[in-house]
Amino acid sequence: MLNRRRFLKGLLATTLAGLFVSVYGLVIEPMLRLRVTTWKISPATWRKGHKLRIAIVTDLHMGEPYMGLARLRKIVKRTNGLGADIIVLLGDHNASHKFVLTPVDITKTAKELKKLDAPLGVFSVLGNHDWWQDTVAQKSGKGPIIAQRALEAEGIAVLENTALKVGTGDSAFWLLGLGDQMAIRSRPLRHSGVDDLPATLAQVTDDAPAILLAHEPDIFPQVPNRIALTLSGHTHGGQIRLFGWAPIVPSRYGNRFVYGHIIEQGRDLVVSGGLGCSILPVRMGSVPEITIVELS
Numbered sequence: 476m477l478n479r480r481r482f483l484k485g486l487l488a489t490t491l492a493g494l495f496v497s498v499y500g501l502v503i504e505p506m507l508r509l510r511v512t513t514w515k516i517s518p519a520t521w522r523k524g525h526k527l528r529i530a531i532v533t534d535l536h537m538g539e540p541y542m543g544l545a546r547l548r549k550i551v552k553r554t555n556g557l558g559a560d561i562i563v564l565l566g567d568h569n570a571s572h573k574f575v576l577t578p579v580d581i582t583k584t585a586k587e588l589k590k591l592d593a594p595l596g597v598f599s600v601l602g603n604h605d606w607w608q609d610t611v612a613q614k615s616g617k618g619p620i621i622a623q624r625a626l627e628a629e630g631i632a633v634l635e636n637t638a639l640k641v642g643t644g645d646s647a648f649w650l651l652g653l654g655d656q657m658a659i660r661s662r663p664l665r666h667s668g669v670d671d672l673p674a675t676l677a678q679v680t681d682d683a684p685a686i687l688l689a690h691e692p693d694i695f696p697q698v699p700n701r702i703a704l705t706l707s708g709h710t711h712g713g714q715i716r717l718f719g720w721a722p723i724v725p726s727r728y729g730n731r732f733v734y735g736h737i738i739e740q741g742r743d744l745v746v747s748g749g750l751g752c753s754i755l756p757v758r759m760g761s762v763p764e765i766t767i768v769e770l771s
Contacts (some may be wrong), residue, residue, distance in 0.1 A: 509660070509750075511557065512735045513767040518703040521684050521770055525646055529686075530559035530593065531766035533708030534749030536604065537584045538570030539577035542751045547587045550750065554591060554704065554765050561595040561641065562629070564692035565747065566602025566655065567710035568622055574756045581605075581625045589629035593658045595641050598632050598650060602709065603691040604753070616659050617669070634688060636671045636677035639640035649685035651675050656691045672697060690723075692732035695744045703734070704770065705744045711732060712748030713719065716760035734761070743757070 517523075532554055535542055556564060568584050591597045605622040606612060612620045623633045632639075634652020641650045653675055656668035679685055684703045690694075692707035712734040713721020724733045726768060731737075737744040747766035752758060 479658050488512060508762050509553065510762050510764045511553070511767060512748070512764045513769060515742055515743070515771070516736060516770045517771050518684075520700060521703040522645070522648075524771070525648075525684070526557060527648070527654070527770040528560045529706070529768040529770070530554050530557050530562045531565060531706060531747045531768065532562065532588075532750070533565035533689045533747050533766075534567045534571045534602070534711055534751050534753070535584065535688075536572070536751030536753055537579035537581075538568055538572075538575030539579065541574075541756050542570070542579070543577070544579060544583060544587060547584065548590075550765065551587055551590050551657050553610075555597050557659070557721065557767060559593050559767065562593045562597045563589050563650075563651075563688055564597065564599035564626075564705065564708060565688060565749075567604045567708065567753070568626075569608045569749070570751070572752060572754050572756055581622050582628075585625040585629040585631065587622045588631060590624070590734070591753050596632065598634055598688070599626055599654065600634055600652040600688045600690055601655050601658075603655050606655055606669075607660055608659040610712075613659060613671065616667075636669070638675055638685075641681065646684050648703075649679050649683055651679070651685060653687060653694060655691040656689070656693060657659070667704075670694065675702070692737075692744060692746050693726055693728060695737075695739070695742070697731060698742060699745075700740075700742055703743070705742070706768070707732070707744065707746045708749045710746055710749075711751075711758070712764075713760035714758055714761055716753075716754065718759075721761075 609620040636654045638651040654669035657666040657672045658669040659667045687705045689700045691709045750763045750766045
C-alpha cells in the first residue's frame with residue numbers, strides 16, 4: 476500500500492530526475508561536451524589506396540552563452556590537432572534560436588575560423604540560417620550573402636554551386652559545394668533553394684574522384700554514383716535522440732538521413748551531428764561533435 480512517506484520519496488526522485496535531465500539537456504550536453512567521431516569509408520568510386528582525412532565542422536550556430544568565441548577557439552584548436560588533410564565547414568555559422576543572450580557577429584566567427592589549418596585547405600558551404608539572417612538576400616533571392624563575404628574576407632573559400640580540383644597529380648580530387656536547398660523563406664514552412672546540382676556537376680571535367688558538400692542531406696537521392704562521397708550537416712543528429720531515434724528531424728526524409736554513415740544504392744553519405752543548437756537551445760543524446768572521415 477502506498478503510504479505518505481513512499482509517495483513523497485517517489486515525488487522527490489521524479490523531481491530530481493527531471494531536474495537532472497533538464498540541466499543535462501540545457502547545459503551539460505550542448506555547452507560542455509565535445510567529442511570527435513570518426514568514420515572509415517572506402518567508397519566504390521574513390522581511388523583505391525588514396526587516403527584522405529577530412530575534418531568536418533558544421534552547424535556552429537554562434538551566440539552566447541551556448542556557442543561563444545571562447546568555445547569556438549577550443550573547437551578550432553581541437554580540430555587543428557586532429558591531423559586532417561582538409562577541413563570543410565558545412566554551414567549554419569549563425570545562431571538560430573531566441574535564447575541567445577549575446578549575438579556573435581559573423582565577422583568575428585570568420586576571424587576565428589581563419590585559424591583552422593590543413594595542408595589541402597579549408598572550404599565552406601552555406602546553410603539555411605546563414606541565408607535567413609541576410610534580409611537583403613531574402614528579398615533579392617541571390618547572394619553573395621553576408622556570411623559568404625565575411626568568410627571570403629578571411630581567406631576561406633566558399634563553394635556556392637562550385638566545383639574545384641584539390642591536390643595534385645594522382646592524389647587530386649574534385650570538391651563540389653552545393654548552394655543551400657532552403658535558402659529563401661517565402662512563407663512559414665515554405666522554402667526555395669539556390670542549389671543547382673546539374674550545373675555544379677557540369678564543372679567536373681575529368682574522371683578524378685569527387686566529393687560533394689551539401690548543407691542539407693536531402694539532396695542525396697539525386698546525387699549520381701559519379702560522386703564518391705556526400706558530406707552534410709543540418710540535422711544536428713536530430714538534436715534530441717531517444718535510443719538512437721529522433722522525434723523531430725528537419726528533413727522531409729525524417730530519420731532516413733538523420734545522422735552518421737549512410738549507404739544507399741552503392742552511394743555513401745556522412746551526416747555530421749554538428750556542434751550547436753537550432754530553434755531550441757537543447758541537445759539530448761546527440762553530443763556536439765567534430766566529425767572525421769577517413770577515406771581509403
